[in-house]
Amino acid sequence: EDKVVQSPLSLVVHEGDTVTLNCSYEVTNFRSLLWYKQEKKAPTFLFMLTSSGIEKKSGRLSSILDKKELFSILNITATQTGDSAVYLCAVYAGGTSYGKLTFGQGTILTVHP
């Protein structure tokens, strides 16, 4: 069974801090890893990673994948209260060409002023 595990489960920081969120996976036929941010409603897409060692960056957020060690990290620098959310990691895996996305349990990030 495909498995995606995130750590920590929750994190409380102050504005300006830098945080690192972790995601490890055990899947058959890995295809890609995705990060989502979920505030009050639906998860919104952040990054998709398919190759090891290539950093994806968007503003203060960045992410990298290690396919040898089967994990990814999401970094947020200079955190703001608006970064408070649940961050979800998900993996596409399987032998078919169409994707089944398996999610981790999420990391709840709380940023205090």
Add this chain to the structure above:
Amino acid sequence: DAGVIQSPRHEVTEMGQEVTLRCKPISGHNSLFWYRQTMMRGLELLIYFNNNVPIDDSGMPEDRFSAKMPNASFSTLKIQPSEPRDSAVYFCASSPGSWNSPLHFGNGTRLTVT
């Protein structure tokens, strides 16, 4: 682009009643997914369709749950009879249908079964 549209936004029903959740995927997307989210279990994949055909329904909890996709622009998830443990947020998501495309989520239906 209107995004993935789900209805209703909230549903409160009594145990034993039938519940039908509806989803309209993004036009042109070939894959549609139903997820359930709870505090205890996180986001769980219930079933997904590709080109209107169910591909994997191994996540459907039991026979009380059923899903259909009669055409490319509409899907339903039905629970009959509903139970209090079915209370959760149910998300529908769609994608162009390959492993290099992110899922786009609807805003979810919050179901409460009393």
